[in-house]
Each structure stands twice: as C-alpha cells, then as structure tokens.
Amino acid sequence: MELKIGKSDWIFLILCLLLGIFAEESFFRGEIGISYPIFILAFYTLFFWRYRGFTFSHQRFGYLILICIWLLSASFFLNNSTLLTALNILVIPGMVVLHLVLITSQKSMPWNKPIFISYIFTRLIDAFKYNFKFAGTLGKIVKSGVDESKYLVWKKVLIELLLSIPVLFVVLRLLMSADSHFELLIGGIPHWFEVVNAETVMRVIIILFYTFAFFGLLQVLFKKQIKAIQQDINVHSFKMDAIIAITVLVLINAVYLLFTVVQFKYFFSGTLQGDFTYAEYARKGFFELLFVTLINLSIIIFVLNFVNRMSVFISKFVQILLTVLVLVSGVMLCSAFLRLSMYEEAYGFTFIRIMSHSFMIFLVVIFMYTLVKIWIEKLSLVHFYFISSLLYYTAINAIDLERIIVTQNIERYEQSGKIDIYHLNNMSYSGVMGLMDLYEKDQTIPGLRDILIERKQEALIVDLPWQSYNLKREQVKEELLQLKLE
Numbered sequence: 001m002e003l004k005i006g007k008s009d010w011i012f013l014i015l016c017l018l019l020g021i022f023a024e025e026s027f028f029r030g031e032i033g034i035s036y037p038i039f040i041l042a043f044y045t046l047f048f049w050r051y052r053g054f055t056f057s058h059q060r061f062g063y064l065i066l067i068c069i070w071l072l073s074a075s076f077f078l079n080n081s082t083l084l085t086a087l088n089i090l091v092i093p094g095m096v097v098l099h100l101v102l103i104t105s106q107k108s109m110p111w112n113k114p115i116f117i118s119y120i121f122t123r124l125i126d127a128f129k130y131n132f133k134f135a136g137t138l139g140k141i142v143k144s145g146v147d148e149s150k151y152l153v154w155k156k157v158l159i160e161l162l163l164s165i166p167v168l169f170v171v172l173r174l175l176m177s178a179d180s181h182f183e184l185l186i187g188g189i190p191h192w193f194e195v196v197n198a199e200t201v202m203r204v205i206i207i208l209f210y211t212f213a214f215f216g217l218l219q220v221l222f223k224k225q226i227k228a229i230q231q232d233i234n235v236h237s238f239k240m241d242a243i244i245a246i247t248v249l250v251l252i253n254a255v256y257l258l259f260t261v262v263q264f265k266y267f268f269s270g271t272l273q274g275d276f277t278y279a280e281y282a283r284k285g286f287f288e289l290l291f292v293t294l295i296n297l298s299i300i301i302f303v304l305n306f307v308n309r310m311s312v313f314i315s316k317f318v319q320i321l322l323t324v325l326v327l328v329s330g331v332m333l334c335s336a337f338l339r340l341s342m343y344e345e346a347y348g349f350t351f352i353r354i355m356s357h358s359f360m361i362f363l364v365v366i367f368m369y370t371l372v373k374i375w376i377e378k379l380s381l382v383h384f385y386f387i388s389s390l391l392y393y394t395a396i397n398a399i400d401l402e403r404i405i406v407t408q409n410i411e412r413y414e415q416s417g418k419i420d421i422y423h424l425n426n427m428s429y430s431g432v433m434g435l436m437d438l439y440e441k442d443q444t445i446p447g448l449r450d451i452l453i454e455r456k457q458e459a460l461i462v463d464l465p466w467q468s469y470n471l472k473r474e475q476v477k478e479e480l481l482q483l484k485l486e
Contacts, residue, residue: 005134005137009219012050012215012218012219013211013215015046015049016046016211016212016214016215016218017207017211019042019043019046019210019211019214020206020207020208020209020210020211020214021207022039022042023039023206023207023210024203024206024207024210025467026038026039026467027039027467028203028206029465029467030464030465030467030468031464031467031468032076032085032089032467032468033076033077033464033467033468033469033470033473034076034077034466034467034468034469034470035076035466035467035468035469036073036076036077036092037070037073037074037076037077039073040069040070040073040092040096043096043214044066046214047100047218050218050222051104051218051222054104054222056103056104057102057103057104057105057106057107057109058102058103058105058107058109058111059103061102061111061387062099062102062103064387064390065095065098065099065102065390066099068095068390068391068393068394069092069095069096069099071394071397071398072088072091072092072095072394072397073088073092074398075088075397075398076088076470077469077470077471078400078470078471078472079397079400079402079428079430079472080428080429080430080470080472080473081351081397081401081402081428082428083351084396084397088397091393097120097124097217098120100217100218100221101119101120101123101221102116104221104222105119112380112382112383112386113382123217123220123221124217126220127213127216127217127219127220127221128216130216130219130220131212131215131216134215134216239306239307239308240306240307240308241307241308242307242308242309242310242314242318245303245307245318246314246317246318246321248299249299249303249318249321249322249325250321252296252299252325253321253324253325253328256296256324256325256328256329256332257324257328259328259332260328260331289332289333289335289336289339290333290336290356290360292332293329293332293333293336293363294363296325296326296328296329296332297329297363297366297367297370299325300322300325300326300370300374301370301381303318303322304322304373304374304377304381319374319375322374323371323374323375326367326370326371326374329367330364330367333360333363333364333367336360337357337360340353340356340357340360341357344408345412348409348412348418348419348420348423349405349408349409349412350405350423351401351402351405351427354401354404354405354408355396355401358392358396358401362388362389362392365388366385366388369381369384369388400430400472402427402428402430402431403430403433405427405430406424406427406430406431406433406434406437407434409423409424409434410434410437410438410441413438414441419438419445421435421438421445421447421448421451422447422451424438425451425455428472429470429472429473429475429476430472432455432476432480433472433475433476433479435448435451435452435455436452436479436480436483439452439483439485449485452480452483452485453485455480456480456481456483456485459476459477459480459481460481
C-alpha cells in the first residue's frame with residue numbers, strides 16, 4: 001500500500017529534523033543537566049502542536065505520567081545522584097513512549113492488562129515500518145522526476161562503484177608498496193577530507209536516528225488503531241487446586257509464626273543470643289528478610305489470581321491464611337528495618353541503605369493495599385502497584401536523598417565523633433556541601449582541608465557547556481569560592 005504524504009507531513013518532518021538536532025545538542029555535548037527538561041519542553045511542544053484538535057484518551061492517568069516525566073527530567077537540573085541519573089536515562093524515554101501510546105489509544109484500551117504491553121510494542125513496530133514505507137515513497141518521488149534511462153544509468157554506475165571498492169583498495173595497497181612517491185601522494189588524500197571526520201559522521205547518524213524515531217512514532221500514533229482489541233478472556237484459565245495452596249500456606253505460616261515468636265523473644269526485646277553484636281546481627285539477616293518478604297508478596301499475588309476457591313468456606317480460609325502471611329511479612333519488614341537502622345548507627349549512612357529504608361516503607365504501603373485486596377476482591381492489584389511504583393520512583397528523584405544522607409552522617413558525627421569524609425567526597429554535590437558544613441563545625445578533621453582545597457581548584461578549572469548547567473553544582477561552586485581555607 002502506497003503511503004500518501006501531504007504538505008503537513010513534510011513540514012512535520014522538517015520540525016522533527018530540528019528536534020533531532022536539538023536532541024543531539026542536548027544529550028551528546030557534555031554532562032546532561034538543564035538540557036533534559038528543556039528538551040522535554042521542546043518535544044511536548046512539537047507533540048501538542050502536531051496533535052492539536054486530537055481527542056486524547058485516559059487523560060487523568062496521562063496527566064499523572066506527564067507530571068512524573070517533568071519531575072524526573074527536572075532532577076537533572078536540580079539534583080545530581082549518579083545512580084538515579086543513570087536509571088533515568090532509560091526510564092524517562094520509556095515513560096514518554098508509555099504516555100504517548102496511552103493517550104492516543106482507544107478509550108476502551110485497558111492499560112492495566114498485559115494486552116497493553118503488546119499494544120505498545122505493536123505501535124513501535126508500526127513506527128519502524130512507517131519509516132521504511134516513507135523511504136520507499138521518497139525513492140519513488142525522486143525516481144518520478146528523473147528520466148527512466150538516466151535513472152538506470154546512475155543506478156548501474158552506483159552499483160559498479162560499490163563493487164569496485166574492494167578491488168580498488170587491494171590495487172592501491174599494492175601500488176603504494178611498489179612506489180614510495182605514489183604512497184606519499186595517496187597517503188595525503190585523507191587530509192583533503194578532514195572537514196568530514198568520524199565525529200561529524202556519528203553526530204549526523206544520531207540526528208537522523210532521533211529525527212525518524214520522532215517522525216515515525218508520532219505519525220503512526222496520529223492515526224488511532226481502529227481494529228478491535230480482543231480481550232484475552234483466558235488469562236486466568238490456569239487454576240491451582242485450593243487444597244494444594246492451603247497446604248503450602250499452612251506450612252509457610254507455621255514457619256513464619258515460629259520466626260515471629262523468636263523475633264519478639266530477643267530481637268524486639270533488646271537482647272541478643274550468642275556472640276553477635278547488633279551491627280553483626282543486622283548485617284547477617286537484613287537482605288535475607290527482605291528477600292523472603294518479596295517471596296511472600298509473590299505468593300500472595302499468585303494465590304489471589306490463580307487459586308480456584310471452590311466454596312465459601314475454602315475462600316474464607318484462604319483469605320485468613322493470606323492475612324496471616326501479610327501480618328508476618330509486616331513483622332519481617334519491621335525486623336529488617338530495625339536491623340538496618342542499627343547497622344547505620346554502627347557504620348554510617350549510605351545511598352543504598354537509605355534507599356533500602358525507603359523501599360521497605362514502600363513495601364509496607366503495598367502490603368497494606370494487598371491486605372485490603374484479600375478481602376475486597378474487585379480491587380485491581382496491577383492498577384495500584386503501577387501507580388504507587390510510579391509515584392515512589394518519582395518521589396525518590398524529587399527528594400534530595402543524598403542531602404538526607406549527608407545530614408544524617410553529620411548528626412552521627414556530632415553524637416559519636418565518627419565520620420567518613422571520603423565517602424562524602426565520593427558523593428555528588430550534596431556530599432561536597434556536607435564537607436563544607438563539617439569544615440565550619442570542625443577544621444581539625446584529618447584530610448578534610450586537603451579535600452576541600454582540591455575541590456576548590458576543580459571548581460575554578462572546570463568550564464562545562466550550557467547543557468550541563470546544574471543548580472546544585474553552581475551553588476556548591478559559589479560556596480567553595482567563598483570558603484576561606486586557612
């Protein structure tokens with residue numbers, strides 16, 4: 001089927017080319033900073049211009065995703081967490097694709113069903129196919145303006161040139177070996193093309209990739225997929241016998257109840273058995289408990305979706321067993337939380353430890369909703385899990401976690417006199433701000449002054465492009481330059 005290209009399509013292609021150039025400028029000219037939120041602004045400006053008058057669906061959820069995209073992109077400008085920045089390079093484009101496909105789909109499209117995932121990939125494949133059709137149509141347009149005989153001549157010449165390149169290469173190498181003057185002449189040819197270097201070619205390839213990625217996807221999404229979306233009514237065709245599930249749940253709950261009794265006997269009471277210190281005990285069991293808790297959550301989700309409850313009595317009994325499993329999982333989370341807190345008191349606060357704390361709080365919210373779902377079956381787990389995960393991930397990006405880590409470590413230093421200045425130095429700009437706060441409190445900390453002198457010299461030397469502008473880095477630079485290091 002031939003692709004029809006109108007005047008508006010050509011204008012849109014030119015705008016996508018300009019956006020592709022801006023994308024290359026934003027992401028490949030230095031460390032990403034303010035360029036990310038500016039690019040998102042430019043991208044959505046083009047999107048809403050192209051889709052003016054378009055009827056969007058799933059608008060409330062779409063607005064939520066759009067707000068999260070803005071906050072995540074703004075984190076490149078406001079904060080500078082290495083791990084989260086690396087994740088966002090992948091997460092934000094994925095969320096943008098999810099948002100675009102969602103709001104341009106049919107109103108009947110269930111985004112919280114597995115079919116929506118296949119729908120996203122279908123639209124991406126359609127965008128890929130569209131670009132191939134567009135290239136074919138463009139070739140026909142070029143061909144139509146040229147005399148058929150001349151077109152065939154140029155086509156044959158191009159093919160012959162491509163076929164002759166390997167032979168020409170071998171012949172040139174032999175002639176250069178035979179005559180040194182000829183070798184000098186041919187060897188100087190690359191200097192004639194210094195204006196077209198590998199970097200320029202690579203940047204052109206990146207621009208074209210972005211251009212046709214934007215053009216193909218937005219062109220395809222502009223036309224809603226009219227074909228019927230068939231619901232997979234056999235998603236839950238697999239059912240496990242309730243007796244097997246009850247047996248497994250009874251055994252697991254018995255083990256967990258015994259574990260809970262042990263926890264209340266000596267861990268929550270403030271006494272420990274054996275020769276373990278609190279820090280050693282915390283390190284020994286934290287990750288194991290967290291892993292078991294995630295296994296419990298998986299078991300609960302499986303039972304809720306795939307266990308055939310044949311009677312009211314069995315259904316109620318399964319609900320009771322699942323409730324017990326949720327409660328003992330809560331005890332495990334509390335135990336893991338306390339273990340990690342004691343470990344932090346002994347060894348200090350790090351990004352991974354603070355993230356683990358926040359993740360456990362997130363799991364508490366998940367388990368609370370799951371407990372409600374056990375007794376109110378009409379609720380959707382996927383709906384809540386996805387939205388809460390989205391809000392959680394956005395929140396940890398919007399909140400300056402590293403500043404919290406620095407503050408907690410400084411408070412620990414004031415109480416115990418222990419501080420790892422090298423750990424703070426390896427953090428982002430929040431760590432440097434913490435080092436300056438420490439220097440104002442105590443200038444006698446070994447090695448602190450040398451670190452700050454080195455950081456101050458770096459601030460004077462480093463000159464980053466506009467794309468890398470970061471609010472916190474500029475704040476740190478200003479304070480470093482004003483800091484008097486005696």
